[in-house]
Amino acid sequence: MRVVVLGTGTNVGKTYVTACLARSLSEVTSVVALKPIESGVTPEEPGDAGTIAAAAGHDPKLSPWRLARAVSPHLAAREQDVKLDPARVAEWVQLEQQQAASRVTLIETAGGAFSPLGKGVTNVDMALALDPALWLLVAPDALGVLHDVTAVLRALPRAPDALVLSGARDADQSTGSNAAELLSLGISEVRETLARGAMIAPELARWCLTHPTYKSGRT
Numbered sequence: 001m002r003v004v005v006l007g008t009g010t011n012v013g014k015t016y017v018t019a020c021l022a023r024s025l026s027e028v029t030s031v032v033a034l035k036p037i038e039s040g041v042t043p044e045e046p047g048d049a050g051t052i053a054a055a056a057g058h059d060p061k062l063s064p065w066r067l068a069r070a071v072s073p074h075l076a077a078r079e080q081d082v083k084l085d086p087a088r089v090a091e092w093v094q095l096e097q098q099q100a101a102s103r104v105t106l107i108e109t110a111g112g113a114f115s116p117l118g119k120g121v122t123n124v125d126m127a128l129a130l131d132p133a134l135w136l137l138v139a140p141d142a143l144g145v146l147h148d149v150t151a152v153l154r155a156l157p158r159a160p161d162a163l164v165l166s167g168a169r170d171a172d173q174s175t176g177s178n179a180a181e182l183l184s185l186g187i188s189e190v191r192e193t194l195a196r197g198a199m200i201a202p203e204l205a206r207w208c209l210t211h212p213t214y215k216s217g218r219t
Helices: 014-026 047-056 073-079 086-100 123-129 145-155 178-184 202-210 212-216
Strands: 002-007 031-034 037-039 065-067 104-108 116-118 134-140 162-166 192-194
Touching (some): 014 192, 014 202, 031 047, 031 086, 037 073, 047 104, 086 104, 086 123, 116 123, 134 145, 162 178, 162 202, 192 202
Parallel strands (some): 002 104, 162 192
16 A cells, blocks of 8 residues: 655654554555655755654665755755656655565655646645645644634645644644634644654554555555
8 A cells, every 4th residue: 555645834743653653654564665756865865764764674765866955945956956746656656665565655645735846747746746645734733723724725736535634833822722623613634743753653553554555455
């Protein structure tokens, strides 16, 4: 099964959540964790791709789309005359998945769900190119999350399969209460809230392992 990790914005904790999930899954099944597009890194620098790979228990899988400047991927790619093509990214993911022979493949996107990869192309287009896949939406357990989750859910072409809150930002007076508030307002149910320092994601891993896609062995 494939799980595409999308975010409600930049620096919301996607790498942290992906690493926690990879670490939990690797205890019971084969998992490969990939970040195909990453800015602010050299071609050889592990970066976030290295962090999630280490959590999954394998060497980093470094893609051709390693971009030097720490800006929106489309800007960094433009400066390096690199095209971020969702179809090519999907082909690379498929190859890495086949070589790893993993039961679960985690794919972390760069930036927010609608961060541009080029003119008229966003991370959502990459998620669609990776179908069939489950979509995991990550949001910060912090002030503003009610708006951010609402906005992204309304804009997505389909509902995410799970929502998780991350303690990626400094705690504020809303931290710890956002999951209940999202549910009470009818915005979304939160699959798991990962506080800072959690390291593992037991409920999220359980969700993956009991999902019909995993049980059937389908991609």
